[in-house]
Amino acid sequence: MxxxxxxxxxxxxxxxxxxxxxxxxxxxxxxxxxxxxxxxxxxxxxxxxxxxxxxxxxxxxxxxxxxxxxxxxxxxxxxxxxxxxxxxxxxxxxxxxxxxxxxxxxxxxxxxxxxxxxxxxxxxxxxxxxxxxxxxxKVSKDPLNIDLEFVNVFITATKKVMVEMADIQDLKSSKPKLMATLKEPLDIAISSKILISSAYFKGSYYIAFPASTFLNLYEKVVMEKQTEITNDNKDFASELANIIYGQCKKKFSDDGLNLEMVIPSLHMGEIKYDVVILIPFECYLGKFYLAVAPGLI
Structure with a gap:
């Protein structure tokens, strides 16, 4: 792209x-x-x-x-x-x-x-x-009218990192949707948050996991079985987000857009803001999500 x-x-x-x-x-x-x-x-x-x-x-x-x-x-x-x-x-x-x-x-x-x-x-x-x-x-009032090309870089990077780190070959993503329109609970237990301020997007990105998916992924990558999210393993979410962001930053830099270095922060539990756009992912390890909160810095 x-x-x-x-x-x-x-x-x-x-x-x-x-x-x-x-x-x-x-x-x-x-x-x-x-x-x-x-x-x-x-x-x-x-x-x-x-x-x-x-x-x-x-x-x-x-x-x-x-x-x-x-x-x-x-x-x-x-x-x-x-x-x-x-x-x-x-x-x-x-x-x-x-x-x-x-x-x-x-x-x-x-x-x-x-x-x-x-x-x-x-x-x-x-x-x-x-x-x-x-x-x-002219700014659209449609919250889904974000720069999808910008979002697609994160989707592509997420898939690439998952394949390389965990050898996930069956990873699929769905179309962006408003979290508020979902009828079933997401059961998000842990997520890593990245703040972005650029000419194309201002807001927060999350990579968010239900507990079972996070623990399955942790075991696959670290080769150590865990039964719950603890202080000893939760930083894995930040490390993963940092790797994905690094891939995105390189891609944007190649295309002439320089993003600032950021340090991901951990967020425990559900993501609750007025407008959250969700990109669901699914693989044999379970479901997880990219969540986008436009304007939230």
Whole structure:
């Protein structure tokens, strides 16, 4: 999964390209924008950063426009890869020549003067597959409308750690759900809490266990049978959470998001807050949960 997506903005007008960059960045912090005034440094930037989308205004000049489009045409011929390209222009003769010479299926023409708000939405859809609900400061009232890509990193890391530490091959996770809507008790006995404050999520993460699952997992990993949760074994929950968080931190760092180091804290008993989103896991050792409390720091 690519958490951050790179977008290239090429426009000869400093004012226009900076404005588009600020609007795209404001709309989604997942989008990393690069700007150019023409083809100078184009090869260097595209070699060092994988672009998901490009906006280009033909005001950079025909020679530069054709150079850049020829580059993407050659990539398509070489390995079939193609990114979405938004090309803005009021030069109809140049546009006719471009569409005839470059058979790029994802080349989309935008006529100027440009509707920047519409362009920003198009860029979000091109790189994220959607227009994020938080764009322009609009916050959804739906508590389940958290950044699922962020949550999915924790789900993936949890599965990876469980496979590596306990050789659990049958681990399955269910869709996120509100804890308040559950009819059956979860019987959570112990959990480890991680506080996170980032551009994408602010709140608390828990990895939570019923007593039987925790003791089964402890025996599997430590190879020591325990009949109850005690001061001698409860720190295992924190150690596990720390390993999972370390995996997540590395993944986010690879994608350009640096999370702070945190020390997990133990929580005994049920998790009781107004809004808790639950991701259930199940395997032969029993059930356990990732719990997310948005905004709770």
């Amino acid at each position: 690519e958490f951050s997506r790179n977008v290239l903005i090429i426009d000869n007008s400093v004012k226009d390209r900076d404005f588009i960059k600020s609007e795209v960045t404001f709309a989604s912090k997942k989008i990393v924008t690069f700007t150019l005034s023409g083809r100078q440094n184009f090869a260097e930037i595209t070699a060092q950063n994988k672009m998901k989308c490009m906006y280009m205004n033909t005001n950079i000049g025909k020679k530069d426009v054709f150079f850049i489009l020829r580059f993407f045409s050659m990539l398509k011929e070489k390995d079939g890869s193609e990114i979405t390209i938004f090309l803005a222009s009021d030069d109809y003769e140049m546009l006719a020549e471009i569409t005839a010479e470059f058979p790029l299926e994802k080349l989309l023409i935008l006529h100027t003067p440009l509707d920047v708000g519409d362009l920003v939405k198009k860029i979000q859809i091109a790189v994220l597959g959607k227009v994020e609900s938080s764009a322009h400061g």
